[in-house]
Amino acid sequence: MVSSGTRTESSADRGGGKGFAAAEEGRSGGTERSRSRSSGGCSSAASGGSAAEMAEMGWGRWYGRKELEAATEGFSRGNVIGEGGYGVVYRGVLGDNLVVAVKNLLNNRGQAEKEFKVEVEAIGKVRHKNLVGLVGYCAEGFQRMLVYEYIDNGNLHQWLHGEVGPVSPLTWEIRMKIAIGTAKGIAYLHEGLEPKVVHRDVKSSNILLDKQWNPKVSDFGLAKLLGPGSTFVTTRVMGTFGSFPDVPYNISCSYVAPEYASTGMLNERSDVYSFGVLMMELISGRTPVDYGRPNGEVNLVEWFKGMVANRRSEGVVDPLIETQPSIRSLKRLLVVCLRCTDLDSLNRPKMGQVVHMLEGDEFPYRSVSHYIFLEFN
Ligand SMILES: Nc1ncnc2c1ncn2[C@@H]1O[C@H](COP(=O)(O)OP(=O)(O)OP(=O)(O)O)[C@@H](O)[C@H]1O
Numbered sequence: 001m002v003s004s005g006t007r008t009e010s011s012a013d014r015g016g017g018k019g020f021a022a023a024e025e026g027r028s029g030g031t032e033r034s035r036s037r038s039s040g041g042c043s044s045a046a047s048g049g050s051a052a053e054m055a056e057m058g059w060g061r062w063y064g065r066k067e068l069e070a071a072t073e074g075f076s077r078g079n080v081i082g083e084g085g086y087g088v089v090y091r092g093v094l095g096d097n098l099v100v101a102v103k104n105l106l107n108n109r110g111q112a113e114k115e116f117k118v119e120v121e122a123i124g125k126v127r128h129k130n131l132v133g134l135v136g137y138c139a140e141g142f143q144r145m146l147v148y149e150y151i152d153n154g155n156l157h158q159w160l161h162g163e164v165g166p167v168s169p170l171t172w173e174i175r176m177k178i179a180i181g182t183a184k185g186i187a188y189l190h191e192g193l194e195p196k197v198v199h200r201d202v203k204s205s206n207i208l209l210d211k212q213w214n215p216k217v218s219d220f221g222l223a224k225l226l227g228p229g230s231t232f233v234t235t236r237v238m239g240t241f242g243s244f245p246d247v248p249y250n251i252s253c254s255y256v257a258p259e260y261a262s263t264g265m266l267n268e269r270s271d272v273y274s275f276g277v278l279m280m281e282l283i284s285g286r287t288p289v290d291y292g293r294p295n296g297e298v299n300l301v302e303w304f305k306g307m308v309a310n311r312r313s314e315g316v317v318d319p320l321i322e323t324q325p326s327i328r329s330l331k332r333l334l335v336v337c338l339r340c341t342d343l344d345s346l347n348r349p350k351m352g353q354v355v356h357m358l359e360g361d362e363f364p365y366r367s368v369s370h371y372i373f374l375e376f377n
């Protein structure tokens with residue numbers, strides 16, 4: 001059962017959380033709040049960083065293991081929020097009462113502390129209202145932990161696929177809000193940063209939600225930075241996917257763009273594909289792969305495209321949505337789904353364009369002639 005009950009106040013409720021809330025438009029660089037936190041005493045001795053290095057960070061702080069141990073009541077089971085491919089996530093309360101999520105990364109002996117710091121610093125500076133903010137990290141010996149702002153209303157996967165009763169609390173309007181916010185967060189990673197950031201693991205469990213259903217994209221911190229205009233093969237060595245040793249083992253295969261699965265090459269267009277799958281999931285309430293369904297319905301993308309092609313578009317809407325969407329609004333999201341999952345990556349829109357399409361500024365009825373089958377009766 002998905003619970004909407006909070007164990008803590010939201011960042012907005014905390015008053016002092018305005019620094020994050022104010023990041024309406026994304027910006028790179030520490031918020032006022034995170035700057036003042038970084039100057040408010042740190043555990044440089046414990047984490048091995050010098051004051052000069054910390055000053056350079058300018059966005060958050062380093063935490064000693066002891067500090068995070070205290071925050072999470074000794075990494076107790078009761079504080080475990082969940083576990084993903086990279087490690088266990090704990091809820092924690094820091095000394096200044098800031099509620100955080102501590103991701104204890106799996107033992108990562110291969111990664112030098114310096115390399116880790118460089119990566120963490122790059123993502124720590126990223127601030128946007130639709131991205132989960134990183135407030136600091138811990139690197140002690142082989143220990144690697146990331147400290148995030150705590151998002152208090154679960155993740156999209158839980159709300160779409162958990163036990164929510166006969167009517168989903170996610171109305172069509174809320175789903176549109178989630179779609180637009182998520183698109184904005186990813187668009188910022190792709191188009192608002194230099195160098196751009198490719199997420200690489202866009203999926204429903206990485207879309208966290210607050211009490212107002214604002215989506216916050218998480219785990220972009222585990223992406224690699226791309227140089228301008230380049231496509232590259234990732235060098236992660238944590239594990240393997242298929243016959244490509246460079247593709248992370250825990251990549252969520254069902255969201256993976258076809259060209260990514262077959263070549264291991266990735267760029268922001270593979271994120272766009274994953275976003276398209278995520279949108280199909282959001283509309284239909286179905287998981288990307290569901291072996292419990294009859295033949296022809298196991299693979300969401302296949303089933304979804306078939307339904308639209310057969311003019312059965314209204315049949316893709318989640319039966320748990322009580323009030324049906326308007327045809328115009330449904331069409332708008334369907335076009336986004338189809339264009340983002342185009343097998344030819346070059347035909348996919350950029351995320352900035354997707355935001356406009358979702359907001360209704362740009363609705364390419366005419367320009368996309370092969371989608372005219374979207375016409376309803
Ligand atoms: N900042 C956060 N605030 C609140 N809950 C969080 C936060 N970050 C992660 N979680 C929760 O912790 C749990 C584990 O997350 P984690 O990212 O480790 O796993 P995942 O998203 O399922 O898989 P992956 O490792 O591929 O991202 C999830 O339930 C997630 O919603």
Ligand SMILES: [Mg+2]
Nearest residue numbers: 084205206219
């Ligand atoms: Mg995650």
